[in-house]
Amino acid sequence: MTDADPVRLYRTVRLIRRFEERAVELVHGGQIVGGIHPYLGQEGIAAGVCAALGADDVLAGTHRGHGHVLARGADPARMLAELCGRVTGLNAGRGGSMHAADFSLGVLGANAIVGASGAIITGAVWAHRRRGRDTVGVSFFGDGAVNEGMLLEAFNLAALWRVPVLFVCENNGYATTMPVAGAVAGSIAGRAAAFDIPAVQVDGQDPETVRVAAAAAVDRMRAGGGPELIEARTYRFDVHHTFEHAVRLDYRPPDEVTRGRARDPVRIQGERLSAVDRAAVDAEVEATLDEAVRFALASPQPDPADALAYLYASGMTARTGGG
Amino acid sequence: MPRLSYRRALTRALADELARDEGVFLLGEDVEVGASMVTTGLAKRFGSDRVRDTPLSEQAFTSFATGAALAGLRPVIEFQIPSLLFLVFEQIVNHAHKFPLMTGGQCAVPVTYLVPGSGSRTGWAGQHSDHPYSLFAHVGVVTVVPATPADAYGLLVTAIRHDDPVVVFAPAGAMDLREDVDDLTPVPLGRGRIHRFGDDVTVVAVGHLVHDALAVAEELAGQVSVEVFDPRTLYPFDIDGLTESVARTGRLVVIDDANRACGMAAEIIASVVERVRLLAPPRRVTRPDGAVLPFAPALDRAVQPSRDQLATAIHLTMKDET
Ligand SMILES: Cc1ncc(C[n+]2csc(CCOP(=O)(O)OP(=O)(O)O)c2C)c(N)n1
Ligand SMILES: [Mg+2]
Numbered sequence: 001m002t003d004a005d006p007v008r009l010y011r012t013v014r015l016i017r018r019f020e021e022r023a024v025e026l027v028h029g030g031q032i033v034g035g036i037h038p039y040l041g042q043e044g045i046a047a048g049v050c051a052a053l054g055a056d057d058v059l060a061g062t063h064r065g066h067g068h069v070l071a072r073g074a075d076p077a078r079m080l081a082e083l084c085g086r087v088t089g090l091n092a093g094r095g096g097s098m099h100a101a102d103f104s105l106g107v108l109g110a111n112a113i114v115g116a117s118g119a120i121i122t123g124a125v126w127a128h129r130r131r132g133r134d135t136v137g138v139s140f141f142g143d144g145a146v147n148e149g150m151l152l153e154a155f156n157l158a159a160l161w162r163v164p165v166l167f168v169c170e171n172n173g174y175a176t177t178m179p180v181a182g183a184v185a186g187s188i189a190g191r192a193a194a195f196d197i198p199a200v201q202v203d204g205q206d207p208e209t210v211r212v213a214a215a216a217a218v219d220r221m222r223a224g225g226g227p228e229l230i231e232a233r234t235y236r237f238d239v240h241h242t243f244e245h246a247v248r249l250d251y252r253p254p255d256e257v258t259r260g261r262a263r264d265p266v267r268i269q270g271e272r273l274s275a276v277d278r279a280a281v282d283a284e285v286e287a288t289l290d291e292a293v294r295f296a297l298a299s300p301q302p303d304p305a306d307a308l309a310y311l312y313a314s315g316m317t318a319r320t321g322g323g
Numbered sequence: 324m325p326r327l328s329y330r331r332a333l334t335r336a337l338a339d340e341l342a343r344d345e346g347v348f349l350l351g352e353d354v355e356v357g358a359s360m361v362t363t364g365l366a367k368r369f370g371s372d373r374v375r376d377t378p379l380s381e382q383a384f385t386s387f388a389t390g391a392a393l394a395g396l397r398p399v400i401e402f403q404i405p406s407l408l409f410l411v412f413e414q415i416v417n418h419a420h421k422f423p424l425m426t427g428g429q430c431a432v433p434v435t436y437l438v439p440g441s442g443s444r445t446g447w448a449g450q451h452s453d454h455p456y457s458l459f460a461h462v463g464v465v466t467v468v469p470a471t472p473a474d475a476y477g478l479l480v481t482a483i484r485h486d487d488p489v490v491v492f493a494p495a496g497a498m499d500l501r502e503d504v505d506d507l508t509p510v511p512l513g514r515g516r517i518h519r520f521g522d523d524v525t526v527v528a529v530g531h532l533v534h535d536a537l538a539v540a541e542e543l544a545g546q547v548s549v550e551v552f553d554p555r556t557l558y559p560f561d562i563d564g565l566t567e568s569v570a571r572t573g574r575l576v577v578i579d580d581a582n583r584a585c586g587m588a589a590e591i592i593a594s595v596v597e598r599v600r601l602l603a604p605p606r607r608v609t610r611p612d613g614a615v616l617p618f619a620p621a622l623d624r625a626v627q628p629s630r631d632q633l634a635t636a637i638h639l640t641m642k643d644e645t
Binding site: 058089090091092093094095099101102103104108109111113116118119120121122123124125126127128130131149150153154156157160308309310311312313314315316318 | 372377378380382383384385386387388389390391392393394395396398413414417418422423424425426427428429430431432433463465485486487512559
């Protein structure tokens with residue numbers, strides 16, 4: 001099932017990179033309100049992990065979640081329409097950047113509560129397997145999440161009940177402005193060790209390295225193994241959130257940023273392609289995103305009369321708030 | 324006519340739904356042995372894959388249930404203590420409840436949160452005696468508080484079959500009630516029940532307090548004709564049914580075993596006075612503002628709404644006639 005094609009892996013990181021750059025432009029242009037948490041610099045993790053998954057697998061992401069949704073194969077046009085709050089968006093404009101989901105692809109959503117996705121994915125995988133499927137799951141989270149009790153409880157449940165969940169910690173060195181050293185007692189891998197969850201640290205800037213590690217974990221899990229953890233060391237190239245483009249926060253030394261940005265997953269994977277192949281992918285991605293932007297901006301806005309549509313799956317309706 | 328206890332009604336509802344639908348499963352602390360004496364015998368009958376003990380990890384198993392529901396199952400979680408709902412309020416409100424809207428209708432989260440023994444348990448003190456149903460009504464999670472064994476059965480069955488999250492409060496004050504029942508059937512959400520008809524005043528009573536209201540109505544029978552309305556479901560609330568009742572009686576008293584400010588009684592009164600011109604100001608009998616149930620039995624009782632307080636409220640509303 002694993003997709004080892006270097007061209008496809010390059011296309012995924014390139015797509016996420018350019019999607020995010022376009023999205024930042026749309027934030028600055030006012031077409032995306034509320035801003036975004038750009039995934040710039042971390043593309044190799046989503047791309048590498050998702051290349052190791054099969055059709056029945058499920059994942060849940062984070063507030064920095066565009067990459068996970070795109071790497072799983074969601075339509076960039078509907079994804080961008082979601083960020084722009086349009087009815088054609090993946091979530092019909094009800095979710096936005098931090099909640100984008102595509103259940104048809106097993107993407108149970110970006111989740112804006114740090115540390116929340118682990119338990120949800122554990123339950124989903126357990127349920128799918130009880131129904132006879134061979135599903136494995138991925139819970140993506142940041143280094144900040146490893147201090148959330150809810151996530152550690154999920155580690156325990158998954159390990160105890162041997163639910164095959166790949167816990168992927170995207171360690172970009174910071175939770176907003178808080179460096180890992182100031183927040184994590186012990187280590188991230190040590191958290192896993194406490195539950196007898198096998199853990200590896202990988203270079204998250206190399207998409208192929210991530211893919212190989214994820215594929216090995218997925219193979220072991222499909223063969224009957226319990227949960228595993230990958231700590232992918234990465235660096236966020238840009239801001240925590242686009243609000244920082246307006247207010248400069250001083251927490252990352254400039255030389256650290258320069259060093260971090262030097263290890264670029266898009267360049268690293270791109271160098272594995274011929275110049276011709278790379279140019280072809282780049283052109284195709286650009287055309288796809290041109291169309292995505294056109295589609296998103298031409299899509300209708302939702303009708304305020306339907307603001308609480310979808311509130312209840314049962315079809316219940318809520319009282320209105322007016323006089 | 325077989326006699327059924329409230330507690331056994333809950334057991335029956337769980338057993339019937341586990342038998343009817345393979346997708347239903349039960350999670351909780353000590354549910355296999357049945358420490359609450361609600362899940363008694365279910366693990367033996369359905370296996371520990373369907374009736375599953377969890378470690379003490381309320382936040383994780385609550386969201387685990389959300390995930391299982393997203394994958395098509397119908398989890399039921401039993402909570403040993405009502406206050407544990409505070410611990411998992413985030414998981415229920417921020418995730419289970421919000422997923423359908425936030426995903427634009429891509430999913431459903433049919434989880435039932437069952438709290439056997441909500442409210443005062445006499446002697447269990449501050450951290451075991453809350454009744455936080457108005458919090459769930461406030462956020463818009465379906466909230467039911469059955470008063471009788473038949474309604475406990477019928478509402479729990481309905482909760483499990485419902486496609487959205489439902490919190491079922493089974494008040495400690497009702498758990499040992501028994502009644503003769505012929506026929507156990509699902510009870511629809513959002514449909515109240517008039518236990519006793521009357522002409523002068525409508526008393527809305529929540530959960531076990533329905534029985535106190537009936538006793539007070541009986542006591543006052545020579546002087547005041549009291550109608551007793553049991554909403555059964557606090558959210559959605561049967562405002563049409565209650566409006567019909569109050570439009571006949573013209574007076575309203577609410578008795579609700581939870582804290583006063585922003586409580587259910589306040590919401591019920593506001594919803595009625597938006598629609599009906601009352602003959603006298605409405606009254607409410609509740610726990611005090613900010614109540615923490617003290618340990619000593621006399622103090623515990625002093626904080627809960629009482630029959631005397633209800634009788635007084637009824638008299639006051641009768642005197643207040645304009
Ligand atoms: C439980 C919780 N606490 C706080 C926040 C606010 N918040 C959003 S993102 C973030 C930092 C998260 O850091 P990390 O997990 O390392 O992910 P990163 O942003 O670095 O990708 C914080 C504190 C939140 N969304 N959820
Ligand atoms: Mg981080």
